Amino acid sequence: SKRTIVLMPGDGIGKIVLPEAVRVLDAIGFEADYVNADIGWEFWCKEGNALPQRTLDILEQHKIALFGAITSKPKADSVKELAPALQGKGYTYYSPIVGLRQHFNLDLCIRPCKTFKGNPLNFIRRGPGSIIEEPEVDVVIFRQNTEGLYCGVEWTNPPDDVYKALNTHPKMKNFAWCPKEELGVSTRIFTKKYTTRIVRAAFEHAKKFGYKSVTLCEKPNVIRETSGMMLAIAKEVAKEYGGIALWNTNIDAQMMWLTKNPEDYGVIVAGNMFGDIVSDGFAGLVGGLGFACSANIGGDIAIFEPTHGSAPKYADYATPIINPIAMILSACMMLDHLGEVDKVTQIRNAVAKVIEEGNVRTYDMLKLKGSPDVVKQGAASTTEMTDAIIAQL
Numbered sequence: 001s002k003r004t005i006v007l008m009p010g011d012g013i014g015k016i017v018l019p020e021a022v023r024v025l026d027a028i029g030f031e032a033d034y035v036n037a038d039i040g041w042e043f044w045c046k047e048g049n050a051l052p053q054r055t056l057d058i059l060e061q062h063k064i065a066l067f068g069a070i071t072s073k074p075k076a077d078s079v080k081e082l083a084p085a086l087q088g089k090g091y092t093y094y095s096p097i098v099g100l101r102q103h104f105n106l107d108l109c110i111r112p113c114k115t116f117k118g119n120p121l122n123f124i125r126r127g128p129g130s131i132i133e134e135p136e137v138d139v140v141i142f143r144q145n146t147e148g149l150y151c152g153v154e155w156t157n158p159p160d161d162v163y164k165a166l167n168t169h170p171k172m173k174n175f176a177w178c179p180k181e182e183l184g185v186s187t188r189i190f191t192k193k194y195t196t197r198i199v200r201a202a203f204e205h206a207k208k209f210g211y212k213s214v215t216l217c218e219k220p221n222v223i224r225e226t227s228g229m230m231l232a233i234a235k236e237v238a239k240e241y242g243g244i245a246l247w248n249t250n251i252d253a254q255m256m257w258l259t260k261n262p263e264d265y266g267v268i269v270a271g272n273m274f275g276d277i278v279s280d281g282f283a284g285l286v287g288g289l290g291f292a293c294s295a296n297i298g299g300d301i302a303i304f305e306p307t308h309g310s311a312p313k314y315a316d317y318a319t320p321i322i323n324p325i326a327m328i329l330s331a332c333m334m335l336d337h338l339g340e341v342d343k344v345t346q347i348r349n350a351v352a353k354v355i356e357e358g359n360v361r362t363y364d365m366l367k368l369k370g371s372p373d374v375v376k377q378g379a380a381s382t383t384e385m386t387d388a389i390i391a392q393l
């Protein structure tokens, strides 16, 4: 039977890029039924819930989804934009994509960053006034998606028992001067189970695709009980994967190294926040948000999305100009997940060809200061980019 894919366009440019990815899936002959599901700002305004129960039900039923992007706004604005009939009834806005990750326990976040040859954005300066070479980055980041510093366990003015527990901690004697009301606490929680899952997923990926190293990118010398725990787990897991080296870097040093020798890295694994940081760092080296794709994978549900947000500035163009490639590559990750490896290769090759030929470029692939003269500023529309990719298939 044909499979059903859930489509969650969301807000802003999410609504533009998602149909483009579906056009590519159709062109490659991927057979599926599609069902739309409501998510995002529109539904917060209309019904006080950006992630309606009916959407959770559809996902529960069909398991695999493509997601565009959502808009989120500060608390004061979110209350203002709620439908008048819903005002004053205690509705609270929660980011629906963070909500999805937590509801379905999508604990594995995978973000590949691979150079497309000829992308003008590959040319980075490596010294005053000179471009030395085009780096060939091929990195896959495995980010723990549900725990760590983004787990949402935090307080200002913490409850008495928490305050008391902190105050009896030897390190907290430095904070004894601070009144409870003036104390902010965000917790960084790592569990052995989910830390092991992300580390193991990283090694499995390295083994399957022939990467020579897995780099644990944390800060174990300082954050000993969480980063240190992750390092200890990585050392244990590494023993099962002969031939794959375990490297251990600190997040701060890693951000410096990735500007100097990004080619040296293969698979990278990190907790939630450092994984977020290091994946944006590498994304910047392969073209930025227009090229950054990702997968959120749980037990049996998987959601594929570009890393970028809803880019409201670009949402209302009569002829959209934003880059559909991040969304198209996210759809490729979905095909990969479904075992459609040939189709992935064909689409990736088509994207690579369009970029290398350089005749069709969206605005974000613009000429950089100091880059070679042959580089033209991108003037192609979103649909022209997709058309060019489809034409190469």
Ligand code: NAI
Pocket (backbone or CB within 6 Å): 068, 069, 070, 071, 072, 073, 097, 289, 290, 305, 306, 307, 308, 309, 310, 311, 312, 313, 314, 321, 322, 323, 324, 326, 364
């Ligand atoms: P953003 O990613 O939406 O856009 C920032 C800038 O990046 C844009 O103005 C544009 O210049 C560029 N850009 C993004 N996607 C592009 C594409 N496909 N092609 C070419 N250029 C692109 O981030 P921003 O402006 O910080 O957030 C806008 C809204 O999106 C906010 O409401 C934010 O909360 C939300 N957001 C949602 C995410 C999600 O749905 N997963 C992730 C990040 C932000």
Ligand code: MG
Pocket (backbone or CB within 6 Å): 276, 280
């Ligand atoms: Mg981020």
